Amino acid sequence: MALEVIMEIAALYHESLLNFKIKDIMEEKPKCLNRSKNINMSDRTWFHKFGRAFYKVLRAFYVSTIFYYVPFTVIFGMWNLHSSG
Numbered sequence: 001m002a003l004e005v006i007m008e009i010a011a012l013y014h015e016s017l018l019n020f021k022i023k024d025i026m027e028e029k030p031k032c033l034n035r036s037k038n039i040n041m042s043d044r045t046w047f048h049k050f051g052r053a054f055y056k057v058l059r060a061f062y063v064s065t066i067f068y069y070v071p072f073t074v075i076f077g078m079w080n081l082h083s084s085g
Contacts, residue, residue: 041049 036052041052044052
């Protein structure tokens with residue numbers, strides 16, 4: 001019964017995409033002309049400069065935690081559990 005409901009939801013979602021009005025209006029895919037990495041820091045407002053610097057600091061912290069700290073923690077945890085057992 002539950003699988004039947006899940007399949008029905010997927011079918012309803014697919015049917016709703018078939019009559020999507022924006023696809024009929026737009027002929028071409030929209031293009032992103034202004035990327036934030038292409039804007040010079042001198043052209044930004046102070047608020048935007050602070051936001052960009054804050055984003056870079058948070059991103060560096062996130063990347064260093066996820067890609068460096070977590071794998072070593074898992075390896076150390078496995079070694080610690082193995083040696084104590």
